[in-house]
Amino acid sequence: MMLKLTFLGTSSGTPTRQRNVSGLAVQTVLGSDWFLVDCGEGTQHRVQQTPLSLNDLATVCITHVHGDHCYGLPGLLASAGMGKRTKPLKLVAPQPVWEWFEATRRLTDLHLPYDIGHVDPEAGPLVHEAPGLRIERHVLRHRVPSHAYRMQVQTRRVRLKTEALRATGLPPGLAWRALQNGDDVPFNGAVLRSADFAETHVDTASAVLGGDNAEPALLREACEGAQLLVHEATYTQEVLDKVGPGPMHSSARLLAEFAASAGVPNLVLTHFSARHQNPEGMAALMAETEACYRGQAFLANDLDVFELDSQGKVTVVRA
Numbered sequence: 001m002m003l004k005l006t007f008l009g010t011s012s013g014t015p016t017r018q019r020n021v022s023g024l025a026v027q028t029v030l031g032s033d034w035f036l037v038d039c040g041e042g043t044q045h046r047v048q049q050t051p052l053s054l055n056d057l058a059t060v061c062i063t064h065v066h067g068d069h070c071y072g073l074p075g076l077l078a079s080a081g082m083g084k085r086t087k088p089l090k091l092v093a094p095q096p097v098w099e100w101f102e103a104t105r106r107l108t109d110l111h112l113p114y115d116i117g118h119v120d121p122e123a124g125p126l127v128h129e130a131p132g133l134r135i136e137r138h139v140l141r142h143r144v145p146s147h148a149y150r151m152q153v154q155t156r157r158v159r160l161k162t163e164a165l166r167a168t169g170l171p172p173g174l175a176w177r178a179l180q181n182g183d184d185v186p187f188n189g190a191v192l193r194s195a196d197f198a199e200t201h202v203d204t205a206s207a208v209l210g211g212d213n214a215e216p217a218l219l220r221e222a223c224e225g226a227q228l229l230v231h232e233a234t235y236t237q238e239v240l241d242k243v244g245p246g247p248m249h250s251s252a253r254l255l256a257e258f259a260a261s262a263g264v265p266n267l268v269l270t271h272f273s274a275r276h277q278n279p280e281g282m283a284a285l286m287a288e289t290e291a292c293y294r295g296q297a298f299l300a301n302d303l304d305v306f307e308l309d310s311q312g313k314v315t316v317v318r319a
Contacts, residue, residue, distance in 0.1 A: 002029050002153050002205030003308040007300045008046035012234045012271045019302050021068035028153045030132050033058035037209050043072035044079050054080035059128055062093035063211025064146035070097050074104045081112040088115040092127045095120050121147050138222040140213035142248045148210040150222045157201045165197050203310035214248040216258035223262045227312035231255050232271035236284050252285045256292035266314040270300040
């Protein structure tokens with residue numbers, strides 16, 4: 001597993017009996033830190049239904065200012081503080097969301113025992129970087145400024161050429177480990193060079209996690225080399241044609257056509273209108289997707305867990 005995605009909310013606008021509003025937890029192979037993309041009202045309740053700990057939450061990335069994507073933020077951060085969190089947290093969010101949170105903190109006498117560092121996604125494409133991890137924002141088209149976040153994870157493994165080493169007569173042990181760690185080793189009057197007996201394998205996995213967006217094609221550059229796209233499909237095309245361009249959302253058909261043209265091998269649809277949250281509606285969304293897209297497609301449900309491996313394969317581990 002390189003990336004693990006847990007859907008904490010898959011409804012658009014308002015929660016329903018089966019679906020909460022937007023929230024997506026992302027874990028990586030790099031350690032216990034996890035990342036939250038959007039935090040609609042009730043997100044912290046969904047987190048309590050998972051093994052995730054708020055003490056391990058490293059960064060929250062808010063896609064845009066609409067309440068179904070951020071109204072859960074003050075409560076979640078307050079609960080983290082009451083849970084004895086002390087390490088700093090990064091909040092990647094539009095400036096109005098930061099100002100609203102600061103006002104809420106002041107007006108509700110919220111005192112957090114940890115620091116929050118704010119990053120405005122409008123300031124530049126790179127919003128988070130750590131060893132093996134890079135998060136970039138990409139601009140979308142919505143009624144307000146909206147963003148997608150591309151997460152790329154990279155790991156390195158050093159493997160020994162064991163047959164070549166055995167041919168030298170060097171017995172397995174500390175000398176083999178030294179070669180694997182990059183050190184040259186003297187043996188039988190010669191020097192065995194690490195570069196000759198060790199090879200580095202780099203595994204990379206990338207996922208693009210979209211906010212609300214009326215134009216999926218804006219993510220063409222972001223999807224280059226990505227193995228997974230998670231994107232809203234609020235309506236079927238028939239319903240989108242009826243509601244018109246005002247809401248500035250995507251249909252399953254628009255999304256599927258783009259994903260097919262971009263060559264993205266895996267697609268997860270989310271952020272469904274309440275009018276589609278029945279067996280017939282979900283079947284219509286999937287039929288519309290499969291009519292245009294030949295990759296692996298999923299309709300996300302709350303608390304579904306998807307794993308992306310180093311080969312670009314997506315597996316549902318809980319649904």
